[in-house]
Amino acid sequence: MSETGKGWKTALELGPILAFFVGYLLLRDRSFILGGTEYSGFILITAAFVPVLALSTLLLWRITGTLSRMQVVTLVLVVVFGGLTVWFNDxxxxxxxxxxxxxxxxxxxxxxxxxxxxxxxxxxxxxxxxxxxxxxxxxxxxxxxxxxxxxxxxxxxxxxxxxxxxxxxxxxxxxxxxxxxxxxxxxxxxxxxxxx
Known part of the structure; x- marks a missing residue:
């Protein structure tokens, strides 16, 4: 893999986590009403994190041509538990x-x-x-x-x-x-x- 490819790989692996952290810092003290239900900033950042991680994993697969089992398991658990977090607002x-x-x-x-x-x-x-x-x-x-x-x-x-x-x-x-x-x-x- 080229140096550029390695740089993209690192960015795609760490980017979603850092984006979650920054988003949380910006929204942690806020709440939002959507469809008559109040959601904390944490819940909204979690809802955004799931598709961001899915997209970064897809791009990682496109760049490297492979995904480790750990990456696949992590993505599945993020989708499941992120979804439960948003669904139950918990x-x-x-x-x-x-x-x-x-x-x-x-x-x-x-x-x-x-x-x-x-x-x-x-x-x-x-x-x-x-x-x-x-x-x-x-x-x-x-x-x-x-x-x-x-x-x-x-x-x-x-x-x-x-x-x-x-x-x-x-x-x-x-x-x-x-x-x-x-x-x-x-x-x-x-x-x-x-x-x-």
């Missing part, structure tokens, strides 16, 4: 979405581990060159990490304000994933391709 559905995404990913990896396979390798094998032992270790770590993120999301949305949850979702989860990858440096060195 922001809790959208706040639960990350929990379910991480539980599903953790469970899928866990099932693979029980079968002696690294499903993570199927998704990331072309990007991260590791030997078999390295893939199994990384998969175990990812499995536990996803379950920890699911639990953390539950704690944050149930005990903190919507502002705190939006900040956590936009920046906290992204920082946690970045930090997790940084902490895997030793594993990548020990189980990556040998250097002459």
């Amino acid at each position: 922001e809790r559905f959208f706040k639960m979405k990350p929990t379910l995404i991480y539980l599903i990913f953790g469970a899928i990896l866990g099932i693979g581990l029980l079968r002696g396979r690294s499903f993570l390798r199927m998704v990331m094998g072309e990007v991260v060159p590791l030997d078999e032992e390295g893939w199994m270790k990384l998969t175990r770590r990812f499995c536990l990490f996803f379950f920890a993120l699911a639990a953390l999301n539950e704690v944050v949305w149930r005990t903190m304000s919507t502002d705190a949850w939006v900040n956590f979702k936009t920046f906290g989860l992204t920082a946690a994933i970045f930090l997790f990858f940084m902490l895997q440096g030793r594993l990548f060195r020990e189980h990556g391709p040998s250097q002459d």
Whole structure:
């Protein structure tokens, strides 16, 4: 993929999340009456986020020619839980979405581990060159990490304000994933391709 293609890929992956955050900041203290029903700014931003994410996923597929299973599952859950959020006018559905995404990913990896396979390798094998032992270790770590993120999301949305949850979702989860990858440096060195 060209540098331009990589730039578009990054923009399409991060753009909808940043747009949600900016939209939330602009509308969080407002409410709107549509069809006789009052909706908070959070609900309206969620309603806008669903088609924006669907469009960005479609464009990502057009540019790269492929979508990972994680991207497809994420899109389906955003459509379902975003739709429930708007339909029932209840922001809790959208706040639960990350929990379910991480539980599903953790469970899928866990099932693979029980079968002696690294499903993570199927998704990331072309990007991260590791030997078999390295893939199994990384998969175990990812499995536990996803379950920890699911639990953390539950704690944050149930005990903190919507502002705190939006900040956590936009920046906290992204920082946690970045930090997790940084902490895997030793594993990548020990189980990556040998250097002459």
